[in-house]
Each structure stands twice: as C-alpha cells, then as structure tokens.
Amino acid sequence: PSCWIRLALADVAQMKFVTFEHNGQTRIGLLLGETSVIDLSKADPTLPGDMLAFLRGFPATFETASKFSTRADLAVPLSDVKLKAPVQGMEKVIGIGLNYRDHAIESGMAIPTSPVFFTKFPSCVIGPNDTILIPPESNEVDYEVELVIVIGKEGKRISEDKANEYIAGYTVGHDVSARDWQLRRPGGQWDAGKAWDTFAPIGPCIATPDEINLESGRIQCVLNGETVQNSTLDQLIFKPNQIVSFMSTVCTLKPGDIIFTGTPFGVGFARKPPVFLKSGDKVECVVQGIGNLVNFVEDEKVSQ
16 A cells, blocks of 8 residues: 555655666666665565666565665765766656746746646756767856755656655756757747756765755755755745645656756856856756765767
8 A cells, every 4th residue: 555655664764766787787886875886686686686676666666776775885985986876768758847936036036826847858968077068069068056856756747745756866957058049949838948868867876865954955056066056845836745745646656757846046147247158167956865966067069
C-alpha cells in the first residue's frame, strides 16, 4: 500500500545518489560524506547498474541501498571519479516558468494562477563540470538556478495529497535560456529558447526528499564568484506536490522524468544593464540540502 511505502521510506536514512565514472565504467553510488562515494554495484550486484533502472525500482531499490549507507569499506574517493548527470536517458524534461513571485514581477509578467510549463529535450542534459555551449545563433544566453523534481513512480492524474509518493528525490538544475529565442521569436514559443543542447545541467546528486527543507532551504546562483540569485524555497508559488499533480493531468509521469520547478529573482536579462553568459564563465548553482552544481561556459565551435 502507498501508505506503507511512505512509512518505510521515512525510516530510511537521508541519502544522496550519484552516477559516476570510475576506471572507464559508469556506475551508480551513494555519497558518503563529502569526500567519497559508495559503489552500489559492488555493494549489491543485484541492484540495477544505471540510475534510470534504479529509479524504476523505487522505493524498493532505495531501501536496499540504505543498508550500505555507512559502508566505508565500499567507498571510492570522489577525487578518483567523475560525477555524471545523476540521471540520463529520461523520457521527459519539463520546466515550470514564473514560479517565484519576484521573478514573475522582474520579468514583467502576470503572477500565474496555474503552473506555466514548457519542455526541454533529454539531449539538453549534462552533468557537473560539463560545458554549457553558447550557440552562435544567440547573443542572450541567461542563467537560472532551479530545484528539480526527480520522479520515481509512474502516475497519471495524481492527486496533490498523493503526489509526494511519486517523488524519488530532488537535484539541482540550471535552466539555461536563450532569451532572444525565448521571448522574441514568432509564436511566443518558450521551448525555442530552452531546448538547445547542453541547456539543462543537473547534479551533483539525487537527494532523498527528507534532505530538502521546502520551508527555508536556500537556493542560489553564483556567477564568476558573485551571487546573482539568492532566495529560499518557500517562495515557490506552486509547491512540488502541486506541480507533480498538475503535470500528471497533462502527461503520464514516468521514473526518471525530471521537472525544473522555476527560478527566483535575479536573472540576467532583467538586470540593468543585462548580464548574459559568455565564454570563460563559471556558474555555480546551489540548493541547500542537495549540493553545488558547477558548470563552465564556452562558445560552441561550428564547423564550416
């Protein structure tokens, strides 16, 4: 029963799951502190070897993994691995727009009365320390730090009071946005500015929901050492359970699907003068309870 699932998970230790590369192999793991990762494939060979399959086994796979959460003998130093996007190959990458009141105001748009959504492609997804590519077709590529929902159970028309049962965890996301394509192309198609390759960095981990304080958890974006966005998660207009319920009326949500939940005040295009990403920039997106997602920016090299 669903009530038993939530009770069982409530007894499971707080966990942060990662996808990592070690000795040429991609594996899934469990962070042990801030310096090492427990290799779950080594801990239990019956566990799925990739995050998408691991999420399809939620919540049973999470409960199994929790048995190894303190096994230092199975740990690999983080300095010896490369962290990847925590989940890849998902069916859907969904974004919620204007979900912080102050961001809607700075954008000159009305406060929404129901979630405003758009989509990205799975090909947008990159991981920690990967490179965001600025396409030559855009001169206004902007930053947006976001809390990202990771779906753990398939569902359609999920009620708000049951929606948390479908959330496996959260990760940090960067909704990179080409504003000139998003806001000034014919037809008002937000996707045109959101769906470019590399425009959806996520990471460094998938944190279980009990790691996140939706009342006071801090969310920040730091550009070249300067904090440009700084807010708290209680400013979300539509909360994660409301977002999951709403989106599940539109489409069937499946394990591994991710939903960007919106960005707070401080985006580049609303500043005076505007601030846009450029080659050489370092962007750090931070959500308290999850961690720091760092990416670097380069101009896309286009062959003639």
